[in-house]
Amino acid sequence: MTVDWLDWEIVNIDMDSSDQTSSAVPRPQGLSDFRQSGTAGGRSSATGGTRMRLTANERQQQILREATTIIGQQGFWGFTVRQVAEACGLTEPAVLYHFKNKEALMVAVLIRRDEVDLGGMAANLGIDQEDLWRNPVSFGLRELCEAAVAGNVKQPEIVRLYAVMQAESLNAAHPAYAYFNNREQWATDLFTRAAIHDGYDEPERVAKIFFSEMDGLQLHWLRDLEHFDLMKEWRLFVERFRS
Secondary structure: OOOHHHOOOOOOOOOOOOOOEOOOOOOOOOHHHHOOOOOOOOOOOOOOOOOOOOOHHHHHHHHHHHHHHHHHHHHHHHOOHHHHHHHHOOOHHHHHHHOOOHHHHHHHHHHHHHHHHHHHHHHHHOOOHHHHHEOOOOOOHHHHHHHHHHHHOOOHHHHHHHHHHHHHOOOOOOOOHHHHHHHHHHHHHHHHHHHHHHOOOOHHHHHHHHHHHHHHHHHHHHHOOOOOOHHHHHHHHHHHHHO
């Protein structure tokens, strides 16, 4: 089944003489496409008892936080809107007031992860988030990956969510199938532009090697958080690759 709210796009950015942003750099959409349109004001929807009145944005962020935890533990097929509603102290219709269905909520969770991760990555690089989408970039592949790993070691729950959903979405019938295909497109492009900055002869191939190694090491780390040092193992890989 094709659902149009899963579509992603290449954003064309107008350039003038002072703007170095590429007009054909793949980048992710924001969360606005996955929220219901009628969420401008505050709304309190909990069932009984004293409850805090939140703005629409605060309520949406609460729902996304709780959904992130539940989906990370149970995957898309295992989680329900009711579980998310109960974790937030809401009714199911209250959750669906903000996100129109289970699929929209799940993809919104993934997009939120990207927004948070990209912001943290830019901060670790010492640049503005918008600079990630410039062409050429001002950072190399090793710097970019180091910044990504530094962010991931602080949030194993979020990394686990991504790993679970990425594996489940290998099935073309999965609601996040299109999301992950398009995510790979803009992420590979970002890594490739960083590899070009480093002067690699085959920047896209090198970018995919780094990208794949990072995914593999993160899976080992998620299975043994106590003993597997993700940052140490990543730096060892970079040194071996350099030699």
